[in-house]
Amino acid sequence: MSACRRPVRACLAGVLVALSAVGCASRAGLPAGSAPTSSADAVGVIPWVHAATSAPTQSPPTPPAPRSTDARPCTGVDVTERVDGPNGAGGHEIHYVWLRNVSTSTCVLLGYPRVTATGAGLPDVTGTDGSFFPTDGPANMAPGQESLLGLETDSYCAAHPDGGGDGQLYHRVDVALTGGGRVLVAVKDGLDLKCGLRLTPFSVPRPAPPRPPVTTLQVSLRLPASVQPGAVLGYVVELTNPTSGPVALTPCPTYVQAASAPATDTETLNCAPLDGTLVAHATARFEMRMLVPRATPAGPMTLKWFLLAPDFLGGAQGSVDVVAR
Secondary structure, eight states: OOOOOTTSOOOSHHHHHHHHHSOSOSGGGOOTTOOOSBOOOOTTEEOOOOOBOOOOOOOOOOOOOOOOOOSEEOOGGGEEEEEEEEEEETTEEEEEEEEEEOSSSOEEOOSOOEEEEEETTEEEEEOEEBOSSOOOOOOOBOTTOEEEEEEEEESOBTTBTTOOSOOOEEEEEEEEOTTSOEEEEEEEEEEEOTTOOEEOOOBOOOOOOOOOGGGGOEEEEEOOSEEOTTSEEEEEEEEEOOSSSOEEOOSOOEEEEEETTTEEEEEEOOOGGGTTEEOTTOEEEEEEEEEOOTTOOSEEEEEEEEEEETTEEEEEEEEEEEOOO
16 A cells, blocks of 8 residues: 555554454464574563463544634635645545635635646536545634645546546646635646546644654564474564653553464563663563464565554564575
8 A cells, every 4th residue: 555645554463463364373372481582682682471362442533622613714825835746546546735825814625626737738527526535524724724625537437448548737736725716836747637536625624633652662573593383483572662752651561573474472461570660761672472373384574563552554574584494
């Protein structure tokens, strides 16, 4: 999936589902007393504790609070424009036109403007209300704040069911504001309008919610060079706090370890020796154990380790050679 800038949001729910589907778990063959047949240097390493669990459940989204839209309508002389994009997803592409309030008073942009794309020797194309891409809804704009308007183009449509070839590009868009006046927008990359032009309504992006401090932790792995099929792989995960303040580990985070064998475990870190806190600029080293299935073929095995909290995934991966007995 392409990396998307705001306001196209990446959703972690699909990643969590994918992790859950990697394998039901190999922990059944890994009792608490299992000793790894291969391990990294154990000096200063927090011992592994068998604490099988399930992946944390994402918190249900809290409905956003309504925002005021009772200001006077913005006119063409109230705003300046800039164009962001393109962003793409699923055969849809969008350019965002950001309109900044440069007046001395609050105003608002509501609904859909009338938008016309023009090009030398090309027929005018009028935008159609409605888009594949979501928005955050409108809000009053104080001086210096911005609203956005999305210009969506599509690769597939009834006229071009197979995507078709590249169409002729439109580089100029005329936006007639509902409050009066016009904004002329130059689209440097051009708009391929063989499937028409679709619009989002005006909206004001909401600020991203604060992320829990655990998301700042950096993850690295220390892996042995090799392991045998059917053995317990011992390795070390290092969690580093790069910030100038402590990071709370309460409740102790969940982690997932997944090998390309496949072999998957969801467990809880042993945070007790840290008293629930990783101090500033410190690194904690955790012993890890994972059963390598007997059917694992010889050769490189990719190991992925993820630190989980509701609404967060972060981790690292490495490779271990599986050596036949």
